[in-house]
Amino acid sequence: MSKRIFRAGLAVALIALGVCAWRIFFPSAEQVIRKRLNEVARTASFSAKEAPLATALNSQKLANFFAPEVEIRVDVPGRWQHTFHGRDEIAQAAASARSLVGGLSVEFLDITVTIAPDRESAEASLTLKARIAGEKDLIVQELKFFLKRIDGTWLIIRVETVKTLS
């Protein structure tokens, strides 16, 4: 009886291990997108100690998460309205933000990914939580990311701010 229980337990453990290994080696599109968005947040974050060369490299690295013809629409009523077009503008904006503030920590929370039936495009909803070094208040904004698989890589083609309270 105990041998049977042991075998059953071993089988369950092996199946669980197999599933974990499968997910690591063959991640789903949803997992890939989540991982990529978390990388975007990490790359957008910086500290005051960042060297000028690292600033340039990280700004370019951030821009590379986006498609060449990307569009980022920022519409926070009463505060800021602007549309960024293309990777170059994003790299420039990232570099100038790095020179303007002494540090920024960015996190993406509650990421929900919806893959389109064609498996080539996807939509991700999330909450941006950011804190500028030395500032007391948090920056909180709901965002929608639109992604497309281009040459096997999920690139961001559009970002929109969501008006939560309207």
Next chain:
Amino acid sequence: MATNTAASTPPSLLRRAVIGRDPRRTLARALVLVVSVMVVAKFVLLPIKVEGGSMLPTYQDHRVNLVNRLAYLFHEPRRGDVVAIRLAGPSIMYMKRIVGLPGETVAFHHGHAVINGKILEEPYVKFPCDWERAPVTLAPDQYFVVGDNRNMPIEDHTMGEPHRNRIVGKLLL
């Protein structure tokens, strides 16, 4: 002749206090307690930490509170309720007071909330306010929410008309 001393001597007082007379039963109780706390914290009373001063003086910055997710199981949100409003998910939520109900027209005039043309009595607003905001008519599933701290420029205060499905629950404390 051998005797079983472990069986005959009673467990120490400390051991009995920590793991009880029957360790298996204690473990089972602890597991039930942990699972219950996890279920309650996720589906019934969501613990939150207040960040920012938009609900001052009613709710102080950095205080801990609980969101009752079952508060609107049997009735819809009411005027005066302080509610948690989700963004993309429940990790970060706005904490605001409901002043306008579905279908009503809400405006601000001389710092007073005006509902369907009548000034709303708001004893919880303690700080002076001079806000002016054009009337807005709420949809059948929209509420008008605003913070209690109106002693700031209206542009700096987050308020608005969330839909019912964004209201996660009512603040408990």
